[in-house]
Amino acid sequence: MRIVRTLLAVALILGVALASSAQAAQFNWQQLKGTQLRVVLNKHPWQAGIEPYLKDFETLTGIKLITEVYPEDQFRAKTLVELTSGASSIDVFMSMPAQEGLKYMRAGWLQPVDEFLKDASLTSPDYNWNDFLDKTRDAMMVEGKLVGPPIQVENAALMYRKDIFQKYNVKVPTTLDELEAAVGCEAGSIGPVGLDITVIADESAARLSDFVCGANANDRHLINVNWTRDLPEPIVADIRNVLVGDPCPNSQENKCQGTLTLKRGIEVGHIFQLGTRYSEAMQATVLDEAGKSVLMPMGCYGIGVSRVVAAAIEQNHDNNGIIWPDTIAPFQIALVPIGYRKSDKVRETVDKLYSELVHTGYDVLLDDRDERPGVIFADMDLIGIPHRLVIGDKGLAKGVAEYKGRRDPAAREVAFGDIANEIGRLVRC
Numbered sequence: 082m083r084i085v086r087t088l089l090a091v092a093l094i095l096g097v098a099l100a101s102s103a104q105a106a107q108f109n110w111q112q113l114k115g116t117q118l119r120v121v122l123n124k125h126p127w128q129a130g131i132e133p134y135l136k137d138f139e140t141l142t143g144i145k146l147i148t149e150v151y152p153e154d155q156f157r158a159k160t161l162v163e164l165t166s167g168a169s170s171i172d173v174f175m176s177m178p179a180q181e182g183l184k185y186m187r188a189g190w191l192q193p194v195d196e197f198l199k200d201a202s203l204t205s206p207d208y209n210w211n212d213f214l215d216k217t218r219d220a221m222m223v224e225g226k227l228v229g230p231p232i233q234v235e236n237a238a239l240m241y242r243k244d245i246f247q248k249y250n251v252k253v254p255t256t257l258d259e260l261e262a263a264v265g266c267e268a269g270s271i272g273p274v275g276l277d278i279t280v281i282a283d284e285s286a287a288r289l290s291d292f293v294c295g296a297n298a299n300d301r302h303l304i305n306v307n308w309t310r311d312l313p314e315p316i317v318a319d320i321r322n323v324l325v326g327d328p329c330p331n332s333q334e335n336k337c338q339g340t341l342t343l344k345r346g347i348e349v350g351h352i353f354q355l356g357t358r359y360s361e362a363m364q365a366t367v368l369d370e371a372g373k374s375v376l377m378p379m380g381c382y383g384i385g386v387s388r389v390v391a392a393a394i395e396q397n398h399d400n401n402g403i404i405w406p407d408t409i410a411p412f413q414i415a416l417v418p419i420g421y422r423k424s425d426k427v428r429e430t431v432d433k434l435y436s437e438l439v440h441t442g443y444d445v446l447l448d449d450r451d452e453r454p455g456v457i458f459a460d461m462d463l464i465g466i467p468h469r470l471v472i473g474d475k476g477l478a479k480g481v482a483e484y485k486g487r488r489d490p491a492a493r494e495v496a497f498g499d500i501a502n503e504i505g506r507l508v509r510c
Contacts, residue, residue, distance in 0.1 A: 108206065111142065113144060114143025114144070116143075116145070117145040117146075117147060118147065119149070119170050119172050120173040121149045121151070121159070121160060121173070122149065122151075122156070122175055123153050125233075128150060128175070156175075160174050164188070176191070178221055178222070178223050183224065186226070186228065194227055194229065195227045213231060242320060249281060249318075251278075264276060265297050265298070266297050266301075269295070270296065270297065270299050270301060272294035272303060273294060273315065274297070274303060276297065280313070281315060281316045281317075281318050281320070282317060282318070283318065283321045284317055284330065285327065287315055287317045289308075292305075292307075293306070323341055323343075325340075325343050326340050326341065329341075347392045349384065349388045349389050350385065351382065351383055353382070357376040357377070360378070389409070393406060393409060401459070401463065403463070404467070404487045405465040405487070406509075407467050407508055408509060410465070410466060411444070411446075411466075412466050413443050413444045413468060414445045414466065414469070415461045415468065416435055416438070416448065416472070417454075417458070417471045418471075419454055419472065421451075422451050424474055427473060427477065430472055430477060431447065431472050437501070446466060466487065467508070468484070468485075468486055468487070468507060468508060469484070469485045469492075471492070476494070479494075481494040481497065482494070483495075
């Protein structure tokens with residue numbers, strides 16, 4: 082049954098749509114009808130792409146698929162635990178032969194499928210494994226055995242900093258073969274010791290001691306390597322991007338012993354130093370100290386208005402909502418009447434106070450909705466208006482209004498005669 086299930090895994094991954102040709106139509110797809118397979122997949126673009134066709138496969142073959150999909154970390158942990166236990170019921174799972182193929186093969190978790198592809202009773206006659214590229218097929222080989230079809234094959238890429246090569250007049254290799262010919266080994270085993278070419282090292286690599294590096298022979302490495310003793314000092318260049326935890330560049334001189342921390346930020350403004358590129362084109366000149374006509378150095382700047390809003394909210398908020406600074410708040414004062422539609426006295430007092438505040442120059446929001454006070458207060462906190470005045474019948478009877486700043490822990494009473502002075506003292510225009 083294990084061989085049958087392995088074959089079915091190949092059919093599942095390679096042959097969902099094989100019945101489209103005349104040859105495939107004559108193939109006995111139903112020979113294993115009634116079989117059930119447990120398929121465990123990593124959440125992956127390939128998995129998302131093939132899932133819509135699994136029902137077609139079940140219809141074509143009569144095989145019942147029990148499919149489970151997990152995020153990558155959970156998928157790897159689950160499959161490894163189950164396979165290690167020796168009691169796993171997994172029939173089909175995704176794997177990376179380049180990383181784990183040897184271990185999985187020697188543990189007996191992978192079934193070679195070479196012979197199945199050659200068996201005309203088990204592989205549709207119009208299926209041709211050689212349709213895959215040579216390197217793609219090679220990537221699925223472990224100890225000379227084919228362990229499955231390729232889903233995603235990673236390959237080496239040649240990447241370099243063009244500006245650094247140009248700066249130091251270094252010839253740029255155009256292929257990996259050219260690179261390997263220059264150093265005498267494959268890319269994974271290259272090291273700086275004994276090379277008859279220019280060596281350029283990032284600042285972080287140039288300060289290493291007793292380090293490990295490639296030995297310029299395939300699968301060989303050197304340990305306890307030191308600059309000067311084992312090889313000349315390199316040309317030091319800024320190559321790699323910094324990472325969290327990198328030491329201070331001046332740590333060796335004992336000028337600082339800190340480590341780097343990276344934080345997300347918002348670009349609210351920027352400047353561009355344009356030099357004389359545009360002034361030269363426009364012949365924009367000025368007179369220097371000596372009275373000589375010179376090209377005008379130019380620059381420009383920009384401020385992201387919407388980004389300023391986002392940055393302000395990021396720095397000024399709490400669990401209840403936004404806390405606008407007075408200077409950029411959409412409204413400076415929220416006027417909240419209690420019983421605006423029920424009490425003539427409240428409405429008249431609030432309308433008069435609203436007119437006075439607006440006339441004075443304040444931006445005022447009058448919330449005249451027929452809502453419960455708790456709802457209105459929560460909404461005012463959410464939108465973040467810096468100052469709130471509450472007026473109701475109870476306060477009017479005492480001759481006071483209730484004031485609360487958005488950052489204040491509690492409200493306080495302000496006499497009606499003092500409202501203008503208090504607001505003038507608190508509101509920053």
